[in-house]
Amino acid sequence: MRRTRPWRDESGLERMDGVRIGAGFASLGGMTFSHDALGDRLPRGVLSDLGGWTLYQSFRAFTWPWLLRRAALFWPLAILVGCVFATWHSAGMGSWLDWPGLAWRACLAGLAAVSVGPLLATFIRHRRLPLAAERVLVVLAILIGLAIALIAAHMASAYHAELMRGYAGRSMNVGLFGRVVSIVLAMSIDASIFALVIAGGGVAAVYYLGERRRIAQHEAHQQVERLRGERDAANMRLAVLQAQVEPHFLFNTLASVRSLIANEPERAAQTVEALGNYLRATLPRLRGGRVEETTLGAQIQLCTGYLDVIAARMAGRLQVRVEASETARAAPFPPFILLTLVENAVTHGIEPKVGPGAIAIIASVDQDQLTVSVEDDGAGLEPGVTSGLGLTNVRAQLLSLFGERATLEIAARPSGGVRARIRIPLDGP
Amino acid sequence: MSAATTALVAEDEAPQRRELCAMLAELWPELTIISECEDGLCALEAWTANPPDVAFLDIRMPGLNGLEVARQAGGSAHVVFITAYDEFAVDAFEAGAVDYLLKPIRAERLAMTVGRLRQRQLPAPIDLDSLIRAFAGRFAPKQEISWITASVGDIVRMISIDDVLLFKAEDKYVRVATAEHAAHIRTPLKALQLQLDPEIFWRVHRNAIVRVSAIRRVKPDEDGRLQIWLDGVSEPIQVSDSFRHRFRPM
Numbered sequence: 001m002r003r004t005r006p007w008r009d010e011s012g013l014e015r016m017d018g019v020r021i022g023a024g025f026a027s028l029g030g031m032t033f034s035h036d037a038l039g040d041r042l043p044r045g046v047l048s049d050l051g052g053w054t055l056y057q058s059f060r061a062f063t064w065p066w067l068l069r070r071a072a073l074f075w076p077l078a079i080l081v082g083c084v085f086a087t088w089h090s091a092g093m094g095s096w097l098d099w100p101g102l103a104w105r106a107c108l109a110g111l112a113a114v115s116v117g118p119l120l121a122t123f124i125r126h127r128r129l130p131l132a133a134e135r136v137l138v139v140l141a142i143l144i145g146l147a148i149a150l151i152a153a154h155m156a157s158a159y160h161a162e163l164m165r166g167y168a169g170r171s172m173n174v175g176l177f178g179r180v181v182s183i184v185l186a187m188s189i190d191a192s193i194f195a196l197v198i199a200g201g202g203v204a205a206v207y208y209l210g211e212r213r214r215i216a217q218h219e220a221h222q223q224v225e226r227l228r229g230e231r232d233a234a235n236m237r238l239a240v241l242q243a244q245v246e247p248h249f250l251f252n253t254l255a256s257v258r259s260l261i262a263n264e265p266e267r268a269a270q271t272v273e274a275l276g277n278y279l280r281a282t283l284p285r286l287r288g289g290r291v292e293e294t295t296l297g298a299q300i301q302l303c304t305g306y307l308d309v310i311a312a313r314m315a316g317r318l319q320v321r322v323e324a325s326e327t328a329r330a331a332p333f334p335p336f337i338l339l340t341l342v343e344n345a346v347t348h349g350i351e352p353k354v355g356p357g358a359i360a361i362i363a364s365v366d367q368d369q370l371t372v373s374v375e376d377d378g379a380g381l382e383p384g385v386t387s388g389l390g391l392t393n394v395r396a397q398l399l400s401l402f403g404e405r406a407t408l409e410i411a412a413r414p415s416g417g418v419r420a421r422i423r424i425p426l427d428g429p
Numbered sequence: 430m431s432a433a434t435t436a437l438v439a440e441d442e443a444p445q446r447r448e449l450c451a452m453l454a455e456l457w458p459e460l461t462i463i464s465e466c467e468d469g470l471c472a473l474e475a476w477t478a479n480p481p482d483v484a485f486l487d488i489r490m491p492g493l494n495g496l497e498v499a500r501q502a503g504g505s506a507h508v509v510f511i512t513a514y515d516e517f518a519v520d521a522f523e524a525g526a527v528d529y530l531l532k533p534i535r536a537e538r539l540a541m542t543v544g545r546l547r548q549r550q551l552p553a554p555i556d557l558d559s560l561i562r563a564f565a566g567r568f569a570p571k572q573e574i575s576w577i578t579a580s581v582g583d584i585v586r587m588i589s590i591d592d593v594l595l596f597k598a599e600d601k602y603v604r605v606a607t608a609e610h611a612a613h614i615r616t617p618l619k620a621l622q623l624q625l626d627p628e629i630f631w632r633v634h635r636n637a638i639v640r641v642s643a644i645r646r647v648k649p650d651e652d653g654r655l656q657i658w659l660d661g662v663s664e665p666i667q668v669s670d671s672f673r674h675r676f677r678p679m
Contacts, residue, residue, distance in 0.1 A: 248489070248514045249513075251531070251532050252514075252532060255445055255532035255533035256442055258448070259445040259449075263447065264444060315443065315444075351491060352490075353492075354470060381587065382578060383578050383579050383585065383614060383615070384578055384614065385577050385578070385621070385624065386575070386576045389575075391587070392576070395591070410587035411584050411586040
């Protein structure tokens, strides 16, 4: 037999909180994001639209973790570009002796371009200067880095020009490789300043300047989400409390008991007993902090407790039938849902109906699915529109726990009355 | 007061009904209980067949609820409503002339009711209709629609509003379309619109309300009128000129 994880039910609500609030908030651990923790990863929502497609961009710009990861990406690129340049020259001139000298100069120029500005900026940022000063100095650092990169590039190309002077009058031996690189070089000369700005940290500087604003926006968004989650949880709590101690049910039962005492003391005793059982089953769940496992069996018991009270009051007008295998009873099942369906069957099905009525709770396990139905032969469904708070809560709870894998169907039965049917996956949420 | 004051008692639980009758007999010996009923239909029948001076009506009853019984019987009697719990209703009735009892009914409270009824010497009953309307309004405060009960094929189902993509007026009915089902209801679009979240559902035409998030494509037809295609709905929906502004490109 498969073992399924039982529900942890701390009044059911903590779980909802966890699901609803935690989903959007876990990345922040419920805390506001500290501007001092330079080494921390930024939460996803803070990344700009273009950011986040490489690892380094998920860190704050101009911090050590950012710099190292960026280097891991940009250094190989710089070296590759340098080597391709040297290879293009050597292959074209047929002189591989030129390769090492040209390659190291070109690589050095590339490495200077990608590293100097960001490195300076990172030093500055880790000095934790006042914000305005830091911003000015970071931008300055990037500009200095760009200047140094230009000088290095100039030195490399001067060396190349020097080499070319030795080959005066000879044309390049242009193969396919040479032609491709020529085209790329021709394009990137136009774009060289642009390329330097990207590689040299210009984009990162813009990103850096917008970082605080994005963090603030993200936090505001999180705050809204958290408040919304809290509101939903509070609404649910209220609805649950109301469902637990449905005043109409309680006072009606008391009235019933009082009127039975004089003439039918035995039935009065039965009703009080049934009420006691029901309250015992429900009230502990109102206490927070107590961990309780809820299975379908426990939920069915709660419902039969409730139905016993109704049946005692209705003096034989209500028949209750439960069909559930041991496997189904042992299956984990979220709290409140079944009771809501049973209460609906009583309030909207049996109570408005003239004459005797019947309610059946039927549960079965089929492969990986648990199906639970509540059927009544009562007043049936009346076409129209309703707000149906209880059912809406059931639906919301199923959706937040199982997503699309759970279904709730409410339909009239061909023989009269209503059937509410829930299907949930057995492997838990 | 004449000795022949008559009463009707309607309460679905027999022991509670008997208890109320016994209490009345003690507090108001001259009162004759002419009808005892255990559901709303029986109460209405007894009332019309044999109009009482006073009616004690449980609000939650099988068949017809107490409010409906009072409304349909017309204002020919003084009505005392009985219910287990409803604080709003208590407010509503405290302002009115009709009395309202909470279960379990206390003898002193019932004595007050009896006292009021006797003192008044049963003048012409007050206008119940408006009171009931006010009361019914408070009973079911207007809320947003979250379920639609309608026939899908030959089965009546409840459809969650979250599944609805389109409301389309067709002849006397409004078609409710989800990705899987199409159902018909009688509630007119105008009434639906008032109860739908305007952020989620947009009126785009005299005959259509659509779920905004389901809009897949908005395109003008040959005549330049806008048409909407919805995910899960095969036919295009016309946008009338008065709603066109909602689809201006941002």
